Amino acid sequence: PGTNPWEAMASSSAFRMPGYALLVFVAVLAQTEGFYLPGVAPRAFKDGEAVNMKVQTLVSTETPLQFDYYQLPFCEPGQIKDLPENLGEALAGEKAHTSAFDARMKVDEYCKTLCRKKYSPQQMEEFQDFAILEYRVNMRLDNLPIAEMTTIAWDNDMSKTEQYYNLGYPIGAKLQPEGAAKQETDLYVLNNHLRFRIKYHPVNSGDLTFTEDETVADAGSYIVGFEVIPFSIKHTYWGKFNESAGAYARLSTCSQPPDGRFEKHQPQVIDPTEGGEVIWTYDVEWVESDVKWASRWDVYLQLTDDRIHWFAIVNSLVILIFLTGIVGLIMTRILRKDFARYNEDQTALSTEEREEMARDMREETGWKLVYGDVFRPPPYPRVLAVYAGTGMQLFVMTFFTLLFATLGFLSPANRGALLSSVLLFFVLMGAPAGYSAARLSKLMKEENHYKTTMMTATLFPGACFLMFFSVNLVAWYQQSSTAVPFGTLVVLCLLWFGVSLPMVFFGAYMGYKKDVIEVPCKTSPIPRQIPPLPWYLGLMVALPVGGLLPFGAVFVEMFFIISSIWQHRFYYMFGFLALVFLILVVTCAEMSIVLCYLHLCAEEYRWWWRSFFTGGATAVYIFLYGSYHFLARAHPSAQMDMLSTSVYFGYLLIFSYAIFVLMGYVGFISCFMFIKKIYASIKID
Numbered sequence: 001p002g003t004n005p006w007e008a009m010a011s012s013s014a015f016r017m018p019g020y021a022l023l024v025f026v027a028v029l030a031q032t033e034g035f036y037l038p039g040v041a042p043r044a045f046k047d048g049e050a051v052n053m054k055v056q057t058l059v060s061t062e063t064p065l066q067f068d069y070y071q072l073p074f075c076e077p078g079q080i081k082d083l084p085e086n087l088g089e090a091l092a093g094e095k096a097h098t099s100a101f102d103a104r105m106k107v108d109e110y111c112k113t114l115c116r117k118k119y120s121p122q123q124m125e126e127f128q129d130f131a132i133l134e135y136r137v138n139m140r141l142d143n144l145p146i147a148e149m150t151t152i153a154w155d156n157d158m159s160k161t162e163q164y165y166n167l168g169y170p171i172g173a174k175l176q177p178e179g180a181a182k183q184e185t186d187l188y189v190l191n192n193h194l195r196f197r198i199k200y201h202p203v204n205s206g207d208l209t210f211t212e213d214e215t216v217a218d219a220g221s222y223i224v225g226f227e228v229i230p231f232s233i234k235h236t237y238w239g240k241f242n243e244s245a246g247a248y249a250r251l252s253t254c255s256q257p258p259d260g261r262f263e264k265h266q267p268q269v270i271d272p273t274e275g276g277e278v279i280w281t282y283d284v285e286w287v288e289s290d291v292k293w294a295s296r297w298d299v300y301l302q303l304t305d306d307r308i309h310w311f312a313i314v315n316s317l318v319i320l321i322f323l324t325g326i327v328g329l330i331m332t333r334i335l336r337k338d339f340a341r342y343n344e345d346q347t348a349l350s351t352e353e354r355e356e357m358a359r360d361m362r363e364e365t366g367w368k369l370v371y372g373d374v375f376r377p378p379p380y381p382r383v384l385a386v387y388a389g390t391g392m393q394l395f396v397m398t399f400f401t402l403l404f405a406t407l408g409f410l411s412p413a414n415r416g417a418l419l420s421s422v423l424l425f426f427v428l429m430g431a432p433a434g435y436s437a438a439r440l441s442k443l444m445k446e447e448n449h450y451k452t453t454m455m456t457a458t459l460f461p462g463a464c465f466l467m468f469f470s471v472n473l474v475a476w477y478q479q480s481s482t483a484v485p486f487g488t489l490v491v492l493c494l495l496w497f498g499v500s501l502p503m504v505f506f507g508a509y510m511g512y513k514k515d516v517i518e519v520p521c522k523t524s525p526i527p528r529q530i531p532p533l534p535w536y537l538g539l540m541v542a543l544p545v546g547g548l549l550p551f552g553a554v555f556v557e558m559f560f561i562i563s564s565i566w567q568h569r570f571y572y573m574f575g576f577l578a579l580v581f582l583i584l585v586v587t588c589a590e591m592s593i594v595l596c597y598l599h600l601c602a603e604e605y606r607w608w609w610r611s612f613f614t615g616g617a618t619a620v621y622i623f624l625y626g627s628y629h630f631l632a633r634a635h636p637s638a639q640m641d642m643l644s645t646s647v648y649f650g651y652l653l654i655f656s657y658a659i660f661v662l663m664g665y666v667g668f669i670s671c672f673m674f675i676k677k678i679y680a681s682i683k684i685d
Helices: 005-010 022-030 087-092 121-132 243-248 306-342 351-362 381-406 417-428 430-443 449-478 486-513 539-566 574-601 608-633 636-640 642-679
Strands: 053-060 109-119 135-141 147-153 161-167 172-174 188-190 193-202 221-231 276-288
Touching: 087 417, 087 486, 109 121, 109 243, 121 172, 121 188, 135 221, 306 539, 306 574, 381 417, 381 430, 381 449, 381 574, 381 608, 381 642, 417 430, 417 486, 430 449, 430 486, 449 486, 449 642, 539 574, 539 608, 574 608, 574 642, 608 642, 636 642
Parallel strands: 147 221, 193 276
Antiparallel strands: 053 135, 109 276, 147 161, 172 188, 193 221
């Protein structure tokens, strides 16, 4: 019924994509609109029908910790029901419950009493602690998150304003003293009155057919917006509070009859020394909207800073063009001269190049001298093969995740869909991991195939699970909703050993059946002595330089990703992210090739691990940038809290570790292909 989301999707720019031109694909990818495939079919509510408001987690921009709604003594329904959640929601700690709020389609109600509760000093202190850390309450209605509408004015033109959604509403706020009065201690108020403003859009009669007894009104309306305005009101009442009146108890602070106005009142100050009574109330207003159901998420996903993203893309492209120029110079000029010298073909050289080649021939140096050692197996070859296979797994996982996200399949309406997809693609891509590890281990003459395959299936996931479980233990101890239930951990283990492990063994079986990868040079029986390297090619210089430029190509987008996670906003600019990831991969590959060529020219043939670490060095910068973000944004009390620090740095370490393996694989495989190409192009005596 109503607007068909598939039609809206088909009209989007992402589906008008010619398949014959990669350039057009990239251009369209950058401009992909914020459409999505809804997680559920649109539901129309009839007039007077009950709509269920769900309460979720308490989140803050001052600390990474989040808590369950009912960990604070809010009003509770007769029976609290935990609503079903998917794997992504469980891992993210997004728990949803039923609430005591009552609303009915198109029925405006004001000053409804939710409950009256007396709080102890300890309970009031809990409310104050959450207000100090600026915690916000998340709720949902018909799968739409609740949000405050905030209006900001431009500094250079105060008449120019802009509105944006701020997810959730604050539990409390600092009381600002009137006039010049000063307080000895900071006072905080509790937002105990909520005005829900629910927007609806009537079902379009042109899309439906009705029987003789039905009308358009019978079809109902769609919910297209869920806004809230919080108030702090110290409610009063006449005489004795009428408990039997329930939600319609008369309060002297509300205008009679209730119409959304209040009598003169004081704010509900949080008193952590004496405790006190709090009456929780709410309003429900219904507002008709022109927004159609298929477009109701647009306000949450609006792109207000696209110019900054384009600046980041241009910045990344400048770095990419610079590196591409260096690689092009190596391939077209330097290597051409080397090929001519080693193959004794001087017809393609100019007079100056021939004279320079004659001088170089007097003292034979260069990358050809190490042809007998360049494919010599490195130390710990099994570990390198395992990490290369895992890097392949992460690369394919990232590719498919970004592809599905860019095309709109991972909608924010499907809560937890992104994290669930990452896990699903990771376990399914075990086959490419096993295949890659098997072929490399066979090239490096590793005999124990079973051990290599088992390490591929367990080394990286095991390290991540250990870090994740350690963080979870701390969260369990602190009773944070960040803690993942034990049942979810069991599901993760089942996915690991029931899906990923067999897929890795299947891929390894296929890889070991293949012939050994052919290389253009045979390895000499005696290793060649390596001359001293220049200082600028040492590990302490080459690795930081190798990771700096790729990080410089992505750090602006990293800022937006970390900020979105920290501020609990929806990140949905996957078109930009896909372009940045492509630039990161190419930049990392080119940087690894340049440094690898310089090391080979210095007769340093131990390129295997160097290339892996050069690509993976980007992860170190990402970890340091994430650490700076925590120190710059977290509340001082959160920085000193063991749980906050453990949760943030634990997840940051897992993310950085995955980036290290992924980019390490990109650097390694790029250098491997480069070396095979150049040594296959010369004559070997």
